[in-house]
Amino acid sequence: VPLSPHQAAVLAMVFGSDGPALPKRTVLSCLWPDEDPRKARRRLNQLIYNFKMRIGGNGVFEIAGEEIRRLPVGVSTDLDEYRHALRDRAYQSCVSFLEKGFASQAGGQVNRQHEDWIEARGAGLRYELRRQAENHYRWCAREEEWGAAQEAGEALLSLAPSDEACLQRVMEARANAGFPAEAEETFRDFSARNQGTGWTPSRETKAILNAIQSFSSTPIESQIDELGPKQRDPPLFGRDEERSRLRKTLKRVPRKELRGVLVSGEAGIGKTRLIREVLHGLPLDGQLVLSAESAELEQPIPLNPLIEVFKGSQAGIALRQLDEPWRTVLFGVMPSHYLGNGPIPEAPHIQPGSVPRRLFEAFFQLLLSMTREEPLILVIEDLQWADETTLTVLEFLVRRWDHGGLQLLLSARSEEVRRNRILGRFLENLRIHVDFVEVDLSDLEPSSSEALIQALATKPLAADNISQLRSLAVGNPYFLIELTLEFLAGRVGPVVTPQDIVSIPISIRQVLERRLSQLSTDAERVLGALSVNSRPIDLPGLARIAHLSGHNCLSGLDQLHRFRLVSNRGTEVMINHELIRQTVYQGLSTTRRAWLHDRVARHIMRTRKIAPADELAVHFHRAGAGPEAKLYSTEAADRAEASGAIPEALRFLRIAREHSDEPEAVADLIGRMGHLHYLRQDLAEATPLLELAIQKFRRQGDQARALELEVERIDCLAQEGMLPFTECLEELRRIRSEAQVAKEWGTYTKALDVEIRRADYRGNQEAVGRALV
Numbered sequence: 135v136p137l138s139p140h141q142a143a144v145l146a147m148v149f150g151s152d153g154p155a156l157p158k159r160t161v162l163s164c165l166w167p168d169e170d171p172r173k174a175r176r177r178l179n180q181l182i183y184n185f186k187m188r189i190g191g192n193g194v195f196e197i198a199g200e201e202i203r204r205l206p207v208g209v210s211t212d213l214d215e216y217r218h219a220l221r222d223r224a225y226q227s228c229v230s231f232l233e234k235g236f237a238s239q240a241g242g243q244v245n246r247q248h249e250d251w252i253e254a255r256g257a258g259l260r261y262e263l264r265r266q267a268e269n270h271y272r273w274c275a276r277e278e279e280w281g282a283a284q285e286a287g288e289a290l291l292s293l294a295p296s297d298e299a300c301l302q303r304v305m306e307a308r309a310n311a312g313f314p315a316e317a318e319e320t321f322r323d324f325s326a327r328n329q330g331t332g333w334t335p336s337r338e339t340k341a342i343l344n345a346i347q348s349f350s351s352t353p354i355e356s357q358i359d360e361l362g363p364k365q366r367d368p369p370l371f372g373r374d375e376e377r378s379r380l381r382k383t384l385k386r387v388p389r390k391e392l393r394g395v396l397v398s399g400e401a402g403i404g405k406t407r408l409i410r411e412v413l414h415g416l417p418l419d420g421q422l423v424l425s426a427e428s429a430e431l432e433q434p435i436p437l438n439p440l441i442e443v444f445k446g447s448q449a450g451i452a453l454r455q456l457d458e459p460w461r462t463v464l465f466g467v468m469p470s471h472y473l474g475n476g477p478i479p480e481a482p483h484i485q486p487g488s489v490p491r492r493l494f495e496a497f498f499q500l501l502l503s504m505t506r507e508e509p510l511i512l513v514i515e516d517l518q519w520a521d522e523t524t525l526t527v528l529e530f531l532v533r534r535w536d537h538g539g540l541q542l543l544l545s546a547r548s549e550e551v552r553r554n555r556i557l558g559r560f561l562e563n564l565r566i567h568v569d570f571v572e573v574d575l576s577d578l579e580p581s582s583s584e585a586l587i588q589a590l591a592t593k594p595l596a597a598d599n600i601s602q603l604r605s606l607a608v609g610n611p612y613f614l615i616e617l618t619l620e621f622l623a624g625r626v627g628p629v630v631t632p633q634d635i636v637s638i639p640i641s642i643r644q645v646l647e648r649r650l651s652q653l654s655t656d657a658e659r660v661l662g663a664l665s666v667n668s669r670p671i672d673l674p675g676l677a678r679i680a681h682l683s684g685h686n687c688l689s690g691l692d693q694l695h696r697f698r699l700v701s702n703r704g705t706e707v708m709i710n711h712e713l714i715r716q717t718v719y720q721g722l723s724t725t726r727r728a729w730l731h732d733r734v735a736r737h738i739m740r741t742r743k744i745a746p747a748d749e750l751a752v753h754f755h756r757a758g759a760g761p762e763a764k765l766y767s768t769e770a771a772d773r774a775e776a777s778g779a780i781p782e783a784l785r786f787l788r789i790a791r792e793h794s795d796e797p798e799a800v801a802d803l804i805g806r807m808g809h810l811h812y813l814r815q816d817l818a819e820a821t822p823l824l825e826l827a828i829q830k831f832r833r834q835g836d837q838a839r840a841l842e843l844e845v846e847r848i849d850c851l852a853q854e855g856m857l858p859f860t861e862c863l864e865e866l867r868r869i870r871s872e873a874q875v876a877k878e879w880g881t882y883t884k885a886l887d888v889e890i891r892r893a894d895y896r897g898n899q900e901a902v903g904r905a906l907v
Contacts, residue, residue: 577609
């Protein structure tokens with residue numbers, strides 16, 4: 135409807151005011167400031183009457199006493215939309231509204247007083263927006279909600295594009311939300327806008343920028359990225375409370391005890407994603423983040439997660455500055471940090487009983503050195519695949535650490551903890567630690583699951599499709615994402631109903647096998663090689679293991695990338711998800727799996743300067759290559775035993791025994807296994823092994839070895855209560871006598887030591903005295 139300038143002005147003032155009514159004196163002073171008041175009132179009444187006649191009906195406002203009141207006729211304005219956006223904290227939408235200009239169609243068409251009112255009203259809206267955005271930004275920063283803080287900070291910078299404090303807010307929010315590159319871009323844009331004005335960044339701005347650039351250029355960022363795929367993830371739904379709790383916890387640097395933080399939940403529940411979201415930005419607070427991810431195939435490798443954690447340059451520098459003997463002990467475990475000439479120094483000879491303590495103390499000293507420089511967060515993902523020695527080192531740190539500045543951020547699959555007795559015991563001890571926080575992730579709520587599905591879709595999905603996808607995934611984020619993307623790509627037909635699903639692992643296997651069935655022969659061979667290798671590998675090595683030409687290997691990789699089954703880590707490639715790798719690996723035939731393990735092992739021997747005996751032992755064992763498996767498992771067992779990793783030494787000795795036929799070698803391996811179980815006080819395991827080894831050594835005429843092991847066997851029987859005290863002493867005296875005749879003084883001393891300990895344990899001082907005579 136065409137309106138006169140004064141009618142448009144009244145309309146803008148009534149609907150642009152704060153409340154449902156506007157004082158008449160405000161309109162009169164703006165539209166007819168110089169008119170006689172009585173004449174001005176008559177003009178206003180006539181204007182309103184003409185407005186009603188023009189639009190028909192009762193109009194949209196009326197005069198009620200000394201006010202002009204809006205009528206409830208369902209008229210909506212862009213100011214109403216602005217208020218809704220402000221209420222919903224959509225601050226950028228509010229900025230867009232203000233950039234158009236408040237009441238721009240009415241401004242400048244009546245007089246200066248009316249323009250002043252419009253400018254004042256617009257300034258009031260800007261003030262209101264700035265105040266709310268600032269309050270919300272402060273709340274978000276306090277609650278670690280950096281995604282929402284970005285929205286508020288960017289609105290503030292749009293309102294005041296030359297305000298350096300607003301620049302600092304946006305840089306801080308973007309960096310803490312995990313987008314350091316965007317934070318740097320914000321700084322460059324601000325600098326360009328202020329070029330020629332004499333502006334230079336303040337000390338605070340420089341400090342934020344230096345922290346962001348340091349964060350982006352260190353291995354920390356790449357380690358965090360390795361916790362998940364490179365592509366931008368969908369929004370994190372349904373985890374606001376857990377994310378906020380973890381951020382608040384990790385931001386508080388412990389002053390004395392080590393802090394243990396555990397993120398638990400079933401496979402695919404979102405532990406890795408949550409940890410990555412939480413970690414982004416923490417280095418800006420001056421905390422160093424070192425991370426590693428355990429793998430099931432690497433579980434037999436002693437200390438593998440800790441070696442991965444400390445593989446970076448910061449740890450290498452700290453290690454090389456350690457005092458002896460700690461430096462030598464850790465060089466034996468992490469030889470990649472040794473930069474000296476000649477062979478890697480051997481660890482000093484240590485009695486078996488003191489090896490673990492020396493090893494644990496060395497890791498303790500390394501961490502103590504690093505935390506003197508800055509607080510440290512050690513992240514170990516998939517703790518269920520960590521070896522027993524790693525868990526023991528961590529338990530030692532939890533019990534002994536009292537220097538502050540150190541946090542352990544761990545994740546573990548709930549279903550695996552119940553099956554892993556050693557891990558279960560470690561977590562039980564961790565849960566009673568004085569400074570411990572656990573975040574147990576459960577299934578997403580239905581509303582969050584549906585929001586995730588819609589966020590993945592390029593267009594709205596039908597309600598029944600969303601319901602079927604949500605029911606099939608049962609709130610598991612990984613399953614939700616995989617199923618939805620497959621559904622959108624048309625690579626699966628109608629979603630299977632929940633009644634057809636026995637368990638979640640079966641449902642995800644159905645999806646993965648459907649995807650895998652569509653692969654070309656080259657892609658299948660590449661994926662099989664990656665599943666066996668389990669580590670990132672470059673293209674030439676992958677082609678060699680898969681026994682493909684470079685062209686065919688690339689062709690297979692192209693398809694795998696399109697199917698989102700693999701991702702690049704620099705120049706190397708690996709399978710995206712552990713579930714995919716496991717599915718592929720388990721689907722290989724026994725023959726092909728063994729063939730690939732053999733090729734992986736020989737690739738490692740060709741390409742590594744120092745061939746890792748533990749990895750080679752695992753691969754050759756699974757390849758069925760007996761001589762090589764025996765050779766490298768024996769070497770790996772020697773190294774594990776020397777470093778105090780007794781459980782892993784036992785595992786490799788079992789592999790060596792499985793591939794040994796010579797009676798002498800079998801007797802030696804069984805004897806070593808019995809001896810190590812004896813050192814660990816696993817008496818039920820040690821006794822039968824020691825007895826069997828003794829029999830074999832006696833048949834072979836090796837009386838010296840048989841006599842030495844017999845001391846340990848008798849001690850085991852006595853401790854288990856299976857050998858009376860007097861018979862125990864008689865047997866030990868017999869062994870001493872035989873050892874004395876054979877001049878086996880080591881065995882003689884060991885028997886004497888056990889005899890004194892057993893007598894002292896019984897409180898029989900007379901027997902102790904006789905032994906010492």
